[in-house]
Amino acid sequence: MRITVDLAKCQDHGQCVYSAPTVFALDAEGKLAFRTATDGDRYRSEDLDESLRDDVEEAADACPLQAIMVED
Amino acid sequence: MERCVVVGASMAGLRAAEAVRKTGFGGEVVVIGDEPHMPYNRPPLSKEALLGTAPADLAFRVPRAAQDVTWRLGERATGADLDARTLTLAGGETLEWSGLVVATGLTPRRLSLPGPAAGRHVIRTLDDVVALRKELIAGARLVIVGAGFIGCEVAAAARVADVEVDVVAPEQVPVERPLRAELGRALQRRHEAHGVRFHLGTVPVAYLGTSRVTGLRLSDGTELAADVVLEAVGCVPNTGWLEGNGLDLGDGVQCDNLLRVEGRPDVVVCGDVASFPNLLFDDVPRRVEHWTMVTDTAKRAGATLGRHLVGEPADPAPFAPIPSFWSDQYDLRLQSFGAVGLGADDVRVLEGDLDADVAVGYHREGRLVGVVLIGLPQRYQHYRALIAGSAARS
Ligand SMILES: Cc1cc2nc3c(=O)[nH]c(=O)nc-3n(C[C@H](O)[C@H](O)[C@H](O)COP(=O)(O)OP(=O)(O)OC[C@H]3O[C@@H](n4cnc5c(N)ncnc54)[C@H](O)[C@@H]3O)c2cc1C
Ligand code: SF4
Numbered sequence A: 001m002r003i004t005v006d007l008a009k010c011q012d013h014g015q016c017v018y019s020a021p022t023v024f025a026l027d028a029e030g031k032l033a034f035r036t037a038t039d040g041d042r043y044r045s046e047d048l049d050e051s052l053r054d055d056v057e058e059a060a061d062a063c064p065l066q067a068i069m070v071e072d
Numbered sequence B: 001m002e003r004c005v006v007v008g009a010s011m012a013g014l015r016a017a018e019a020v021r022k023t024g025f026g027g028e029v030v031v032i033g034d035e036p037h038m039p040y041n042r043p044p045l046s047k048e049a050l051l052g053t054a055p056a057d058l059a060f061r062v063p064r065a066a067q068d069v070t071w072r073l074g075e076r077a078t079g080a081d082l083d084a085r086t087l088t089l090a091g092g093e094t095l096e097w098s099g100l101v102v103a104t105g106l107t108p109r110r111l112s113l114p115g116p117a118a119g120r121h122v123i124r125t126l127d128d129v130v131a132l133r134k135e136l137i138a139g140a141r142l143v144i145v146g147a148g149f150i151g152c153e154v155a156a157a158a159r160v161a162d163v164e165v166d167v168v169a170p171e172q173v174p175v176e177r178p179l180r181a182e183l184g185r186a187l188q189r190r191h192e193a194h195g196v197r198f199h200l201g202t203v204p205v206a207y208l209g210t211s212r213v214t215g216l217r218l219s220d221g222t223e224l225a226a227d228v229v230l231e232a233v234g235c236v237p238n239t240g241w242l243e244g245n246g247l248d249l250g251d252g253v254q255c256d257n258l259l260r261v262e263g264r265p266d267v268v269v270c271g272d273v274a275s276f277p278n279l280l281f282d283d284v285p286r287r288v289e290h291w292t293m294v295t296d297t298a299k300r301a302g303a304t305l306g307r308h309l310v311g312e313p314a315d316p317a318p319f320a321p322i323p324s325f326w327s328d329q330y331d332l333r334l335q336s337f338g339a340v341g342l343g344a345d346d347v348r349v350l351e352g353d354l355d356a357d358v359a360v361g362y363h364r365e366g367r368l369v370g371v372v373l374i375g376l377p378q379r380y381q382h383y384r385a386l387i388a389g390s391a392a393r394s
Helices: A015-019 A033-037 A050-062 B011-022 B126-135 B149-160 B181-193 B291-310 B377-390
Strands: A003-006 A042-044 A068-070 B003-007 B028-033 B070-073 B077-081 B086-089 B094-096 B099-102 B106-108 B141-145 B164-169 B197-200 B204-208 B215-218 B223-225 B228-231 B235-237 B264-269 B274-277 B285-287 B324-329 B332-338 B347-352 B358-364 B367-374
Touching (some): A015 A050, A050 A068, B003 B291, B126 B228, B141 B149, B141 B215, B149 B164, B149 B324, B181 B197, B264 B291, B332 B377, B367 B377
Parallel strands (some): B003 B028, B003 B099, B028 B070, B099 B264, B141 B164, B141 B228
Antiparallel strands (some): B077 B086, B204 B215, B324 B332, B332 B367, B347 B358
């Protein structure tokens, strides 16, 4: 399972961090940490363990900008 | 066959339907909604959508667990008999159910003033925004009645689009009720710097014009010219269809910490219409109009109902979600954690400066129960954790 985050949509609300703290993090400026992991508008994760599915789906629901996509 | 009926096809309805399914409930799940649209995200409506976000961008994804739900859109529930377990639709049809989710949200309050109707708007639905957006052209004169969050957000979006903006409200300070005077005044100064004119401590008494609104007369005698008017004066819960069942409908639908209506394990409530006790603070039921709370309550309500329907005991864990709210105005983000309203009598600046980035704390009996930040995103996690730790019952 992978996730993608549309960084053009994301406004750094940080809600995802509370739902899936092992996947999402904010950096010292309060920006989504994935921003520094890519120079484009889209972050795509490595293959994530299936045990994280509930957490990342909860993060996708909780994102105010609906910027997180969970791929199967 | 068993059937779970969800009334209200918006965010709360969608999340509750999904949560019912996730308990393993195998019967039919039917969602009834009077808007013609699939569930969509409302916060952008008073922000970027006014400046042009395409409607399709606002639709929620329907998750896998909610794929086999029956959506009956454009249909309104007009009555329910909770003892007989039936629901009546506007067309006269009666639906039987074994479980009912109440997710009907709110409707904007309208001003009942003399004068023409054309040119007067509210903002809650996609259709409202499509109608309002057409009239917000550069140079147009917009009068916003109401200085709450929605009024202030629309004022900001309209100024960005070079629309002239006057705000009329009975309070002495904008967003005074939710935030109190200090922060309200600071926000007012920022709006004024962007050219918004405030008329506070006064209310409209009549709309002027014949076929459409050309202005308003205020209680202080002023007349304001207007091409467009937005009434942003709060909302009322949609509970009329539940009348006659002996429920407490005083402010939304009252329910317990499992989001069940009293004495009825087969009826749950969620979203803006739910008045529930949040055990993070105390056991008093209250209604909350925060986006994040919609998902929290809907997941809890759907799980409670689903477990009842599949014959499993309810989740014994107390429900104590951390309220969280945001508002975007110009380039500033206002973020709150906790229950600001409970600490409104003891407000202190925790760090920063009211006219720049600031954190303001709201206390009840000396204890921090809510925080509002303007800017300071790097401090969100700190203050949220502080609220989680210290808000607990006093
Ligand atoms: C313009 C706007 C901006 C906002 N901005 C923010 C923000 O910045 N931050 C924040 O935290 N929150 C914000 N909110 C609040 C947040 O969007 C709401 O809390 C959320 O939309 C509530 O969802 P809900 O599903 O409970 O209710 P609703 O979204 O109101 O959905 C209820 C649905 O039920 C339908 N319905 C009602 N009665 C019936 C009936 N009898 N039969 C069938 N269907 C019925 C309605 O038509 C509606 O579709 C904003 C809200 C609005 C309107
Ligand atoms: S919740 Fe959404 S907007 Fe917030 S940081 Fe995460 S992805 Fe970005």
